[in-house]
Amino acid sequence: MMMAGGRTEDSGGWQRVFLLAVVFCTARFCHAEIGSREDAFVGYSEKSYKKTVFPAPRHGNEFLIFSTRFGDIRVELLPESSPNAVKYMKSLVTQRLMDGCSFYRAEPAGPTIDEGRDSIRPGYALVQGGLYSCGRQETKNLHVETAVNNTKGAVSLITGTSEFFFNLEAHPEWDGSFSVFGKVVDIDSWNVLRRIVALPTRQEAHSSGTILRMLQSPVPFKTRLELPTPIQGS
Numbered sequence: 001m002m003m004a005g006g007r008t009e010d011s012g013g014w015q016r017v018f019l020l021a022v023v024f025c026t027a028r029f030c031h032a033e034i035g036s037r038e039d040a041f042v043g044y045s046e047k048s049y050k051k052t053v054f055p056a057p058r059h060g061n062e063f064l065i066f067s068t069r070f071g072d073i074r075v076e077l078l079p080e081s082s083p084n085a086v087k088y089m090k091s092l093v094t095q096r097l098m099d100g101c102s103f104y105r106a107e108p109a110g111p112t113i114d115e116g117r118d119s120i121r122p123g124y125a126l127v128q129g130g131l132y133s134c135g136r137q138e139t140k141n142l143h144v145e146t147a148v149n150n151t152k153g154a155v156s157l158i159t160g161t162s163e164f165f166f167n168l169e170a171h172p173e174w175d176g177s178f179s180v181f182g183k184v185v186d187i188d189s190w191n192v193l194r195r196i197v198a199l200p201t202r203q204e205a206h207s208s209g210t211i212l213r214m215l216q217s218p219v220p221f222k223t224r225l226e227l228p229t230p231i232q233g234s
């Protein structure tokens with residue numbers, strides 16, 4: 001909207017600052033579409049992710065890409081440290097077993113109370129998907145590969161299953177229990193995960209007694225494998 005002329009320089013300057021702030025906010029940082037639950041995810045800000053993110057991929061590793069309605073999540077695969085888990089995940093893609101599957105569980109990081117209990121616990125800070133969501137889940141007894149820890153951005157196979165999850169915070173308590181087969185290495189992928197973990201969930205008891213936060217509307221994905229663009233001069 002154009003401003004009427006004839007204002008003093010002072011007020012014009014103030015308006016420019018205000019307008020700049022609005023444009024900056026809209027363009028970059030203010031994820032208003034995430035809604036009020038954003039407040040619970042302070043730990044997932046772009047800034048905090050950039051501080052903890054893995055270094056950029058350097059090994060020419062293949063990527064497993066999940067395309068969702070919020071954008072792509074690119075996972076750098078780690079065949080050197082987790083050969084069996086990577087081979088299994090790739091087989092799910094190439095055999096098209098992942099077709100029509102979804103992310104179905106989203107656990108925020110902030111303090112939470114499970115229904116029917118009265119103690120506060122930290123959220124599990126993860127987004128989970130796999131063949132369960134399309135009725136093809138299977139028992140897969142791969143031995144755990146422990147060369148990579150469950151750091152923020154690491155993607156882990158749930159031992160004995162065809163399900164996997166993204167660590168939205170570091171989970172040292174799970175090191176040695178799950179094979180980390182890949183990692184998120186770019187901010188756009190991270191922001192897709194932030195969108196998913198902000199979606200509404202309902203609580204559901206797992207047979208183990210764990211209360212799960214299941215997405216009210218699971219987020220379907222398509223998968224593909226992609227080799228990185230060769231680095232110039234290499």
Ligand SMILES: *[C@@H]1O[C@H](CO)[C@@H](O)[C@H](O)[C@H]1NC(C)=O
Binds near residue numbers: 147148149172175
């Ligand atoms: C994983 O975590 C353990 C315990 O904190 C540490 O000793 C080990 O060096 C870590 N491994 C890697 C590959 O960073």
